[in-house]
Each structure stands twice: as structure tokens, then as C-alpha cells.
Amino acid sequence: MAGQRWLSGSAIALAGCSVGSVTLPESEAAPAVTEPFTTELTQAEPESGAIAQSVGSIPAEDLDELAQMGVPIVVPSALLAQAEYSGLVVVADDPYYQDYTLYYRMFSEDSALATCFQIEYSSGGFGGPLPMNQRAIAPLAIAAPGQDYFVYWTGDEPPSDDSPFPSNTVFSDWIEMPGVEGGYRLSSGLIETELVRACNPLDPDTAVALVESLEVLNP
Numbered sequence: 001m002a003g004q005r006w007l008s009g010s011a012i013a014l015a016g017c018s019v020g021s022v023t024l025p026e027s028e029a030a031p032a033v034t035e036p037f038t039t040e041l042t043q044a045e046p047e048s049g050a051i052a053q054s055v056g057s058i059p060a061e062d063l064d065e066l067a068q069m070g071v072p073i074v075v076p077s078a079l080l081a082q083a084e085y086s087g088l089v090v091v092a093d094d095p096y097y098q099d100y101t102l103y104y105r106m107f108s109e110d111s112a113l114a115t116c117f118q119i120e121y122s123s124g125g126f127g128g129p130l131p132m133n134q135r136a137i138a139p140l141a142i143a144a145p146g147q148d149y150f151v152y153w154t155g156d157e158p159p160s161d162d163s164p165f166p167s168n169t170v171f172s173d174w175i176e177m178p179g180v181e182g183g184y185r186l187s188s189g190l191i192e193t194e195l196v197r198a199c200n201p202l203d204p205d206t207a208v209a210l211v212e213s214l215e216v217l218n219p
Helices: 060-067 204-212
Strands: 041-043 073-076 078-080 083-094 097-106 114-122 133-136 150-153 170-172 183-188 214-217
Touching: 060 073, 060 083, 073 114, 078 204, 133 204, 150 204, 170 204, 183 204, 204 214
Parallel strands: none
Antiparallel strands: 041 078, 073 214, 083 097, 097 114, 114 183, 133 150, 150 170, 170 183
């Protein structure tokens, strides 16, 4: 099983880091989180070797910044029809450590809130506790052979010494790709920034489907 990277504190992704670029959503109130939103995933058709529609129109300047990191850009090739790309955070000022986070938002007529998730890359620093709930992921096209990966989630219970994660959090193992230092994962409800303000978390079924669809983007 791949290890986990656990960073304590409320600003899990950004504590002590510099931000390369951030695209903020429109300002909105932060009502109470409702039930996780579920809907059917759709498979995007590749265009000219790129998973053009699946990435939710990542701007060219963000793709350029990601390309400068020198690691593959991993995106879900199956996305909800209502999903859209909403921003990028890059940490690349440390010669021994770098990461990026792609932010996505999904919308439903049944909820006033968006459902948000992230695709993360980190060059290292894995390890830490895991929630009790878990589900195995089917073998992944991007992963090294012989590795077993899981999606983990928490329920409505508040954080505790046994489970320090926020309520209604879901995330995958860090997925290792042959020839690439570090790993990739999906998360939802784990990161606290303006980019996920007033968001519902993913449900575990949708999280598993998204992780199983991860592919390398060739812009």
C-alpha cells in the first residue's frame, strides 16, 4: 500500500509554502455543508492526444507552469458533466520538495453548493494515519504494476486522536508512477483554502471512479 503524506494544521496544503498561482472563485457565503453529491460520470473523448474536455479547460498559463515542474500532469479522464477546473496551486521554491494541486468544482440543480475535489502531486513526504473506511481501487493505467491502492473516507464524526481528519473527508493513496519521483492522489474535504470555500465533499463511489480514470495529460 502506498504511504500517505499528512500535514497537520488547518491549512493542510499551504502551510509554510509559497503559492505559484491561484485562481479564486467568486466570493460567496459559506453555508453549512449538505449531503455529498453524486451523479453519473462521463468519459471524455481525447482530442489530438490530449484529454481536452476532461481537464475542464485548464488555462494555457497554468499548463505552462505545470510543464516547468518537469513531472507528468495527471488528470481524471472521466468527469462529471457539471465539473469545471477552478484553480492551481504550485509549490516549487524548495530544491528538495515540490507539489501542485489542481482544483475542480461540480454543480448540481439539487444543491446550492458546489462539490469540490483536488488532484494533487507531491515529490515526497508521505506517511501518517488513515481513516478506518477504505475501498480498493482497480489496477491503474498510470501506476507501477503490483501496487495495491485504496480510497479512504471519514463519516460525520468530529476529528479525534484516533481520527484526526475532518468530517466527510475522502482521499486516495499516493499513487506512484514508474520513473516519476513522488506520487499523485485525489482528495476532497481535506484541504482548507479559498478555492474550496463553501463546498460539499465527494462521495466515496465517485472518488473511486475518478481515481480509476486518472491519466497523463499530453497538452
